[in-house]
Amino acid sequence: MIATMTDPTKPPPGWYDDGSGRQRYWDGAQWTEHTAPLAPVASPADQAATVPYDTVAYGSIPGTAAGEVTPAGVTTTMPGAPSRTSEPGKVNVLGVVALVLAALGFVLACIPFVQIAGFVLLPIALVLAIVALFLPGGKWPAIAGLIVAVLGAIAGIVVFAVVTVGVVGQIVDSEVIPEIEEQLEEEFSQVPTEEAEDADGAATATLAFGDTQAWDDGVSMTVSGPEPFTPSDLAAGADQAEDVVFTLTITNDSSENVQPVVFSRLESDGVEATRILDVGAEGGQVGIPPTTAVLPGESLTWREAWSVADSASLTLQTAPSFTYEDVTWTSER
The missing domain is CATH 2.60.40.1240 (Immunoglobulin-like)
Structure with missing residues (x-):
């Protein structure tokens, strides 16, 4: 009877977490199709009592860090599978774009006679910020972009109203009032003459x-x-x-x-x-x-x-x- 030799550089056969929320059986050479629910996480004392191997004897299980002791049945990531450890927060690119457009639109909306550019950018920023709220990654750029877009629209409307009133007032002062005065002068006044x-x-x-x-x-x-x-x-x-x-x-x-x-x-x-x-x-x-x-x-x-x-x-x-x-x-x- 020939004894089966195992590779000392690979972990022994057993059930390991494959990173998908379940366990998969490792036969010592490759992963099999057999799966099972994850076993309850044991306490540190139980884990210490049931450690069947260490990294000195067997080396690291695929997916674990060098020198890390990994108890059987509680182990780490399946070779090639994504880690269960939470990844650092991703940047919400669309939210950042919305924030930049909102800030630029805010500035342009407050500058008379170029406000049209601001009024074009602000609605775009508003839509992008709303969409970015539902995408993965940090939400703060989308929230900030949404707030800046709304405030920019309000500020732009106020500036537009002030400028419009000023322009209308100047037109009235420079054209309408002199014309009325001239008409009144022609109608009601007369330079005194002897005859x-x-x-x-x-x-x-x-x-x-x-x-x-x-x-x-x-x-x-x-x-x-x-x-x-x-x-x-x-x-x-x-x-x-x-x-x-x-x-x-x-x-x-x-x-x-x-x-x-x-x-x-x-x-x-x-x-x-x-x-x-x-x-x-x-x-x-x-x-x-x-x-x-x-x-x-x-x-x-x-x-x-x-x-x-x-x-x-x-x-x-x-x-x-x-x-x-x-x-x-x-x-x-």
Whole structure:
């Protein structure tokens, strides 16, 4: 009878952990197809009592480190099988890419006029970060990328809103307001001249306070001389050196009604006067233009109060309505 010789450099036959969560039988030369569940892990004392060999006698079992004693039935990795020892954490490459794109998008979204690039990168980073959360490896790059992408979108929207408001404001200031001022100036203002023509072709002149301007259609207007005015406690607009009041009268000797639309402007010593509104003034309220139509053969009288720099230097421009050219009354004739 011939005795079977075993290779002293290989472990003896037995059951070993093949790295897949089960044991496989090693016949001393190669792995067999026979498998079994893993045996319960024995205590260190039991392992020491049942060690059948050591690395001095048999060498290392395939998959174990040199010099390591491996008890039978509790052993290590099957030759060629992956180790059961946990591997170091893998880098989540997609999460890192998402974080980089999110950071770049955040920066670009905060720079005016190149925000479009940031708004393109941030959604991409957001999607990649969400996908990276479900991939193996560290989760922190994906979580950080997700947070940075959201914050970048918020910051970009805020910057875009601020820039848009600023640009619109500049456009309004540089184009719209001057255009409105020019239209108002053309419609309501007139440089005083010695002679001008009203809408009906009648010649008008610069008049002294107390004079009457008559138009060809039979409508006339009179502005009295200025009188001192004492504002009541309910007055608004009395903010200059002196306060004066004028009495204005429209007389309609035409055949049609006249709807007054009065827009008076007063200048005092080169300074624009301030209109006073006073509902508690003695003798009735002042400063509110008339709105009642003047019937043929009738007249309408009201008072206008102004706060002026110098009551001795006054120039008033007014007319019964927009259909009549403004007439100038002055104290400087």
